[in-house]
Amino acid sequence: MLPELREAFDTGDNGVGASLTVYFVPFALALLVSGTLGERWGRRRTVQLAYLGYAAASLGCALAPTLPLFLAGRALQGLANAFTTPLLLAGLVDLAEPSRVGRAVGIYASFQATGQSLSPIVGGTATELDWRLAFVGITVVALLLAALPPPGEARPAASAPPWRTLLLPRVGLLGLAAAGSSLGCVGIAFLVALQARDAFGLGPSAAGLVLLCSGLTGLVLGSAWGRVTDVVGSRRAGMAAAVAGGGLVLLMGQAGSLTIFVVVWVGVGAMSSLLSVAVQSLATGLVPANRGGGVSATLAFRFGGLALAPLAWLPLAGSSGLDTAFTGAGLATFVVVVLLFPLGRSVAGPSPGWGGPTRRRPAPTRGP
Template identity: 40%
Template sequence: MNARVALYIGGLLGPFGGGVVSAMLPELSSGFGVSQGIAATSLTVYLLPFAIVMLVSGSLGERWGMSRSIRVAYAGYAVVALLAAVAPWFWLFQASRALQGIANAFTTPLLLAKLAAVTPKERLGRALGTYGAMQAIGQTSAPLVGGLAAEGAWQWAFVGLAAVAAALAISPLPPDSRDGAAQRPASLRDAWRKSVLLTGGVAFVSWACLAGLPFLVSFRLDDAFALSPSARGLVLTAYGVAGAVGARLTGGAVDRFGQRAIVCVGLLFAALAVGAVGLVSWLPAVAVAWAVSGVCGQLILVGIHATVLTGGASGRGGIISVVTALRFLGMSASPAAFTGLYRYDAALGFLLPAALLVLTIPVVAVWWPRKAPG
C-alpha cells in the first residue's frame, strides 16, 4: 500500500468506526438486554473520549514520534475493536468503544500533520480535500455497512474494523520529518495559543451549527414530511455524499483563493442552506439545501485545516489536534443547544445556527491568522 494512500484510508477509519453503530442500535439493545436509549450512548461514549483526549494527543504523539504513535494507536484500535465483537456485557462493549475513540484521537491529528509534511504548500488544499472526502465517505457509509452487518451478526462490523486497523498498523507511512530534530520538543502550551483557540473556536461554532445538525434535520423530515426512517436516512446521506464529491474541488478552491476567503464563503452559504432547511416546505429543496450544507462543510473544514497545517513542522500535530478536538466538541454540543429551541419553534431551531454561522464571518474576515497559528 502506498504511504499516501495509507494516510487517506486512515482518515476514513475514524468516522467510520464512530458511526458504524448507528444502524445497529436495535440489535445492540436486544443483544445486550438494554433499552435503545442506553444502546444509543455507544455513539457518545466513542465521541467524547475521542474529542477530549485529542486536546493533548497531537502534542504527545509528536513528542513520542508520530509514526510510532500512529502504529501503536492502530494496533490498539484493532485489539479493542475485537473486544467489542466478543464482549459478553454491555459495560465491556462500552469500554471498548471508549478505547476506540481514544485510539482514534492518536491517529486523526497525526495523519493530517504527516499529510501536510509530504505535500507541497501549493497543493495542500487539494490533498486536504481528498482527505476530507475520505472522511465524508467513512461517515456516510458507516450506517449502511453497520446495518448490513446487523442483518447477520453485528459483531462482523467490528471484526472488519479490527482487520483494517491491523493492516494499517503494518502499512508504510511517510518518515517523520527530520527538519524539527534541532528544534525544541513540541510543548502542550504551543497548541494552546490565542491564534489556535481562535481557529478552534471557529471550528467549534461551525460544527455545532452545521455538521452537528443531522439529528435536527431528521426531526424536521419527520415532523414536516412524515418520512419513514429509511427515507430520512437517505436524505441525511446527501450531506456526506455531496461533501465527498465536492471535496477535491473545494481543496482546489482553497489553493487558488486562500483559506480566509474560502472559510467566509463556506460560512455564508452554509448559513443560507441551514436556514432553508428550516423554512422551505418542499422536500426536494430541503434535500438540496442539506447537500449544499455538506459542500459548505468541506469548504470550511479544508480552509481550517490548510490554515493550521501551513508552516513549519514543529508543533503542527498538537495544533491540529486541539482544533479538531474543539470541532468535535462543538458537534457534540449541538443537540443540547438546539433541540429545545426547535421544539419551541421549528424555524428558529434552524435560524439560530444559521445566524451564528453568519456572525462568525466577521471574526474570520478580521482576525483569521495570516499564517499557521501557534
C-alpha cells in the same frame, strides 16, 4: 445496530445510547493533547500503536459478553482514534507541496466523507448477519492500516514541540471557529432528520437517503474545494463558506416542499464541506513547529461542537419549533466569519524535525 445491541445486552435505549457517549468523550478530550504527544513520540510509532490499540479495542467489543465490557471497548476505541486523525493529516501536509496543501486536505476530506457515507451501509449489512461481525471487520481494517503509518520519527528533547504553542490566541480562535461550524451548518443532520420526518412525513429509510445527499456532496467536492483554498486562501474560502452556509441553513426551516428542502440541504452540504476543508487547512499551518498539535486541538473543539449541537438546538426545537432551531444554527455559522477574520492566510510548510525530505530553495545563479 442499536436495536441489536439492546437485545444482545438486554438493556434499554439509555444503555446502548451510552456507547456513543463513552466513545466521543475520551476521543474529544484526548484530541486536546494527542497531536502534541504524537509529535514528541514520533508520528510513525504513535499512529502504528494507536491502530493496534484500536484493533484490540474493536475485537474486545466484538467479544464482549456484557454491556460494561462493551462500553469499555468503545471508550478505548475513542481514545485510540484520537492519536490517528491529527497525525495522519499533519503527515499528509508535510508530504504535499506548499502550494498544493489545500488540495491534499481536500482529497483527505473526500476520503473522510466516503467513510462516513459508507460506514452505515457496511455496518448495517454486517449487522444483518451478526452485529459482532461489524467490529471484527473494523479490527481487520485497523490491523491493515497499522502497517501503513505516516513518516515521522521521535523528536529529541531540544526539538520537541512545546506545549505553550497550544495557548496561542490563533489556536483558540480557530478552535472556536471549528466549534461554531459544528454548532452550525456542519452539525445539523439531526435537525434535518427531524424536519424530514415531521414536516414531510418521511420514514427512517427515506430520511436516511436525504441525509446521505450531504455526505455524497462532500465526497464529490472535497478535492475541488481544496483547489479553491489553494487559490483564494483558506481564510477567505472559510469565510465565504460560512456566509453562504449560514444563509442556506436559515432557509432550511422555511422550505415549503420536499424538493426545495433537499436542494437546500445539498447546498448546505457543499458549504459545510468547503468550510471543513478550509478550517483543516488553516489548522495544518496554525503552528508549523507543532503541526499535529494544532490539528488535534482544532479537532477537539470541532467534536466538542458536534456534541453540544443537540443539547443546544433540540430543546429550542421542542419549545419554539424547528424553524427557530435552524435560525440558531444559521446564526452560529455566521459567527465563524468573525472568528476566522483575524487569522490571515494559513501558513503551511514542512514541520521541523518531522523526518521527511527537506525542501530547499534553489541557490541563486551567480553572474560571471
